[in-house]
Amino acid sequence: MAAQPIPAGGLPPPKAQTGTLARIRASLFSSPLNTLLTILVAWLLFMSVPAAIEWLFIRADFNASTAQECRASGGACWAFIAEKHRLILFGVYPYDEQWRPLLASIILVAVIVCSCLRWFWRPFLGMLWGLALVAVAVLMWGGVFGLTHVENERWGGLPLTLILATFGIAFAFPLGLLLALGRRSDMPAVKALCVVYIELIRGVPLISLLFMSSVMLPLFLPEGLSIDKLLRAQIAIILFAAAYVAETVRGGLQAIPRGQYEGAASLGLSYWQTTRKIVLPQALKVVIPPLVGIFISLFKDTSLVVIIGIFDLTQAAKTAVADAAWRGFSTEAYLFIAVIYFVFCYSISRYSRSLEHRLDTGYQR
Known part of the structure; x- marks a missing residue:
C-alpha cells in the first residue's frame, strides 16, 4: 500500500479524521443543531418505519374476498x-377490450425507451414514432381491423395519462424552443408576442387553463364547430408546458458566450445554421436538469384533468374507492397510483442524470 503523502509544513492528518467515522461525524454531528436533527430524524424513523412495514406487509391481506375480511x-x-x-388502470374502457389499452401503453412506453437509447438516434426514429402513434390510435379508437369502436369519453386510467403526457412533452418542447428564440429575436413584433404569451401563460395556474379550454373555448368557436374535450385538455397542457420550456431554454441561450456567435459569423453561417448547429446544442445541454423537472411536473400535472371530467388515473382510483362494497380503502388506492407515478418520474430523473453525464455538461456531481 502506498504511503500517505505528507502535506508541506505538517504531518499527515490522523486516520480518525479521514475515515468513514469522520465523514459521518462531519455530515451528521458537526454541530449541536445537526446532532439534534440527526437524533430527531432517527427517532422518527424508528417510530414510523417498523409500523409502516407491519401495516404494508406483515398484517396486510392479499387474498380477501370481501371488505370485511380485509378490515x-x-x-x-x-x-x-x-x-x-x-x-x-383502464378506467371505464370496455372490460373485454382492455387488452387494447394495455397494448397501447406498452407500445408508448417501448417507443419512449427506444428514444432514450442513443443507438436509435437516427432518422428512422421519426418513422418509428409515427408507426407507434398510428398503432396507439387504432388500438384505442378501434373501428378498423375488426376492432370495436370505442369513443374517447370511455378512455381512462394509465393509458390516458401516458397519452396526455407523451403528446404534451412532444409538442410543448418544439413550441417552447420557438418561443425562446422569438423572445430573443431582434424583431419587435415577434419578441412582443412571445413575451406576452409566455408571461400570460406563466401567470396563471394550469387549472385555469383547463377550465378555459373546457368551458370558455367552445363559446368562441363558430356555430356547429366543436372540439373534443380530451383534445381541448391536451391543447391546454401543451400551451402551459411550452411557456415554461421557453423560459428554461432562454436561460440556456443566455449562457452561451458571445464568442460562439462571433465565431459562427466569421465562418459565414446564417442565423438558422448558427442556431441549429452551434447555439441550441450547447444551450440544451446546459438546461437538461430544469427541462427534465418540467417534464416530470407535466407528467404529474396530467392528474388535474380530473376537474373537467376526464377519467385519468386519479379519477379512476376515486371511482374504485367509491364502490360501496369496497369503501374505506382509499389509502391503498392512492398508494398504488403513487407507486405508478413514482416509477415513471424516477425513471425519467435517472435517465436525465445519465444523459447529463454522457454529454458531460459539467453539472454532474
Missing part, C-alpha cells in the same frame, strides 16, 4: 387492489 386483518388491504386494478 379484520388490521393491515393494508391489497386484495382491494387485486379486485379493482383493472378499473384503476
Whole structure:
C-alpha cells in the first residue's frame, strides 16, 4: 500500500479524521443543531418505519374476498387492489377490450425507451414514432381491423395519462424552443408576442387553463364547430408546458458566450445554421436538469384533468374507492397510483442524470 503523502509544513492528518467515522461525524454531528436533527430524524424513523412495514406487509391481506375480511386483518388491504386494478388502470374502457389499452401503453412506453437509447438516434426514429402513434390510435379508437369502436369519453386510467403526457412533452418542447428564440429575436413584433404569451401563460395556474379550454373555448368557436374535450385538455397542457420550456431554454441561450456567435459569423453561417448547429446544442445541454423537472411536473400535472371530467388515473382510483362494497380503502388506492407515478418520474430523473453525464455538461456531481 502506498504511503500517505505528507502535506508541506505538517504531518499527515490522523486516520480518525479521514475515515468513514469522520465523514459521518462531519455530515451528521458537526454541530449541536445537526446532532439534534440527526437524533430527531432517527427517532422518527424508528417510530414510523417498523409500523409502516407491519401495516404494508406483515398484517396486510392479499387474498380477501370481501371488505370485511380485509378490515379484520388490521393491515393494508391489497386484495382491494387485486379486485379493482383493472378499473384503476383502464378506467371505464370496455372490460373485454382492455387488452387494447394495455397494448397501447406498452407500445408508448417501448417507443419512449427506444428514444432514450442513443443507438436509435437516427432518422428512422421519426418513422418509428409515427408507426407507434398510428398503432396507439387504432388500438384505442378501434373501428378498423375488426376492432370495436370505442369513443374517447370511455378512455381512462394509465393509458390516458401516458397519452396526455407523451403528446404534451412532444409538442410543448418544439413550441417552447420557438418561443425562446422569438423572445430573443431582434424583431419587435415577434419578441412582443412571445413575451406576452409566455408571461400570460406563466401567470396563471394550469387549472385555469383547463377550465378555459373546457368551458370558455367552445363559446368562441363558430356555430356547429366543436372540439373534443380530451383534445381541448391536451391543447391546454401543451400551451402551459411550452411557456415554461421557453423560459428554461432562454436561460440556456443566455449562457452561451458571445464568442460562439462571433465565431459562427466569421465562418459565414446564417442565423438558422448558427442556431441549429452551434447555439441550441450547447444551450440544451446546459438546461437538461430544469427541462427534465418540467417534464416530470407535466407528467404529474396530467392528474388535474380530473376537474373537467376526464377519467385519468386519479379519477379512476376515486371511482374504485367509491364502490360501496369496497369503501374505506382509499389509502391503498392512492398508494398504488403513487407507486405508478413514482416509477415513471424516477425513471425519467435517472435517465436525465445519465444523459447529463454522457454529454458531460459539467453539472454532474
